[in-house]
Amino acid sequence: MKFTLTAKDKGSAARAGVFTTDHGEVHTPIFMPVGTVGSVKGVYHKDLKEDIKAEIILGNTYHLYLRPGLDTLRKVGGLLRFESWGRPILTDSGGFQVFSLPQIRKITEEGCRFQSHIDGSRHMFTPENNVDTQRAIGSDIMMALDECCPGDADERYAAKSLKLTQGWLERYFKRFCETDPLYGYDQAMFPIIQGCVYPELRKRAVDHALTLVGDHPGVGGFAVGGLAVGEPTEQMYEMLEVVCPILPENKPRYLMGVGTPANILEGIARGIDMFDCVMPTRNGRNGMLFTWNGIMNMRNAKWQDDFSPLDPSGTSFVDHEYSKAYLHHLFVAKEMFAAMVASEHNLAFYHDLVREARKHIEAGDFSSWKDETVRRISSRM
RNA sequence: GUGCGAUUAGUUCAGUUGGUAGAGCACCAGAUUGUGGUUCUGGGUGUCGUGGGUUCGAGCCCCACAUCGCACC
Numbered sequence: 001m002k003f004t005l006t007a008k009d010k011g012s013a014a015r016a017g018v019f020t021t022d023h024g025e026v027h028t029p030i031f032m033p034v035g036t037v038g039s040v041k042g043v044y045h046k047d048l049k050e051d052i053k054a055e056i057i058l059g060n061t062y063h064l065y066l067r068p069g070l071d072t073l074r075k076v077g078g079l080l081r082f083e084s085w086g087r088p089i090l091t092d093s094g095g096f097q098v099f100s101l102p103q104i105r106k107i108t109e110e111g112c113r114f115q116s117h118i119d120g121s122r123h124m125f126t127p128e129n130n131v132d133t134q135r136a137i138g139s140d141i142m143m144a145l146d147e148c149c150p151g152d153a154d155e156r157y158a159a160k161s162l163k164l165t166q167g168w169l170e171r172y173f174k175r176f177c178e179t180d181p182l183y184g185y186d187q188a189m190f191p192i193i194q195g196c197v198y199p200e201l202r203k204r205a206v207d208h209a210l211t212l213v214g215d216h217p218g219v220g221g222f223a224v225g226g227l228a229v230g231e232p233t234e235q236m237y238e239m240l241e242v243v244c245p246i247l248p249e250n251k252p253r254y255l256m257g258v259g260t261p262a263n264i265l266e267g268i269a270r271g272i273d274m275f276d277c278v279m280p281t282r283n284g285r286n287g288m289l290f291t292w293n294g295i296m297n298m299r300n301a302k303w304q305d306d307f308s309p310l311d312p313s314g315t316s317f318v319d320h321e322y323s324k325a326y327l328h329h330l331f332v333a334k335e336m337f338a339a340m341v342a343s344e345h346n347l348a349f350y351h352d353l354v355r356e357a358r359k360h361i362e363a364g365d366f367s368s369w370k371d372e373t374v375r376r377i378s379s380r381m
Numbered sequence: 382g383u384g385c386g387a388u389u390a391g392u393u394c395a396g397u398u399g400g401u402a403g404a405g406c407a408c409c410a411g412a413u414u415g416u417g418g419u420u421c422u423g424g425g426u427g428u429c430g431u432g433g434g435u436u437c438g439a440g441c442c443c444c445a446c447a448u449c450g451c452a453c454c
C-alpha cells in the first residue's frame with residue numbers, strides 16, 4: 001500500500017493525499033462507511049459507488065468470523081468477492097466488539113475469550129489467529145488486535161491496558177510478517193495507538209509502535225484508537241494533538257470510530273486522514289439526518305407538511321427526489337425505505353464533507369473554512 | 382321492550398375500606414461515535430359518558446338519562 005501526500009494546509013495540520021491498494025485508490029481525507037457483516041446496511045453497492053462515491057468500506061472480523069465463518073470466506077475467495085464490492089475493504093479486528101458488546105468475556109495476556117452474541121458459543125481471539133482470520137477475510141487493510149480502554153479509565157488501568165495492547169501488537173506484527181495473503185493481492189496492516197486520555201501513555205504507544213514496525217512496507221498506516229469512548233470531546237482533540245505530530249508524515253492516520261461531522265473536521269485539522277463511524281447509517285436508520293445546515297430529526301412532527309426537497313444543498317439523488325414530509329412519513333410508518341433513504345443521504349453528506357475539506361486543504365484555506373462550517377453543521381434544524 | 386354488563390389519556394385497560402387518577406402501546410422531545418435494523422432517557426397529553434343526589438370530600442355509593450355490547454321477549 002502506497003501513500004502520497006499531495007497537499008498540506010497552511011493554517012493547520014490538515015493534509016490531503018492518496019493511497020493505492022490492489023483494489024483501487026483512496027483519496028484522503030476519507031470517510032469509510034461501515035459494513036460490519038458484509039454490507040453497508042440498506043445501501044446498494046451501485047449507490048455507494050455512483051451516488052455516494054465511496055472509495056473504501058469496512059468489514060468486521062468479529063462478526064464475519066462468527067457468520068458466515070472462515071470456511072465459507074476461504075471457499076469463495078474472501079469478502080471482496082463474496083459481497084461483490086470490488087473496491088478496497090478495511091477490517092477491524094474485533095477488539096472493539098469484545099470491548100463494547102455486553103457479553104461474557106475475559107481478556108488475558110494470551111488474548112480475549114468471548115461468547116458469541118448469536119449462539120453463546122465460546123471463542124478466543126489471539127493476535128496470531130486474528131491475523132489468520134483477517135487473511136481469510138482478505139481485507140486490503142487489516143487492523144491490529146487491541147484492547148479498547150474506556151475513556152474514563154484511571155491512568156493506572158490505562159497503563160496496564162496499553163501494555164497488553166503493545167504485547168498483542170508485537171505478536172500480531174510477527175504473525176503478519178510470517179504469513180502471506182491468501183488470494184493473490186496485497187494486504188497492509190495498521191497498528192493501533194492506545195493510551196486513553198494520558199499524553200505520556202499516548203507518546204509511549206507511538207514510540208513502541210514505531211520502534212516495532214520500523215519502515216516495514218506491510219505497515220500501511222497508523223490508527224488512533226480508544227477515543228470517542230466516553231471522554232470529553234476536548235480531550236479527544238488534545239490526544240490527536242499529542243499523537244499526530246509524532247507519527248510518520250508519509251503514512252495515513254486513521255481515527256477509529258469517529259464521528260460527528262464536526263469531529264471529522266476537527267480531526268482533519270489535527271492531521272487525521274481516515275475516519276469511520278456508524279453514525280451516518282445507524283443514526284440515519286433512526287431518523288437523524290446530517291446536512292450542511294445542521295442536524296434534522298426526521299421523526300419530529302415539524303416535518304409533517306414540509307414538502308420541500310429533503311436537502312436542497314445535498315448531492316445525492318434522494319435529496320432532490322424526496323421531500324422532508326415524505327421521509328417523515330416513512331419514519332412514522334416504520335418503512336424500511338426510510339432507513340435506506342436516510343443512510344443514502346447521510347453517507348453522501350459525509351463524503352461531500354471530506355471532499356470539500358480536501359478542496360480547502362488544496363486551496364490552503366482549510367482552517368477558516370472549517371471553523372465556519374463546524375458552527376453551521378452542528379446546529380439543529 | 383326487559384334483564385345484565387360496560388363507559389377513566391389518542392388507544393387498550395388498572396384504580397384498594399370514598400381522600401380531586403395510573404400503566405402498556407401510541408404520541409411529543411432528547412441521547413446514540415472501530416453497528417445486535419436498535420437501545421436508553423425525559424414528558425401525562427384527562428369535563429373519570431351526561432345530569433342530579435348523599436357526603437367535609439365521589440372515578441368509586443344512590444337516582445335518572447345517553448351510548449355500546451350480550452342475553453331474553
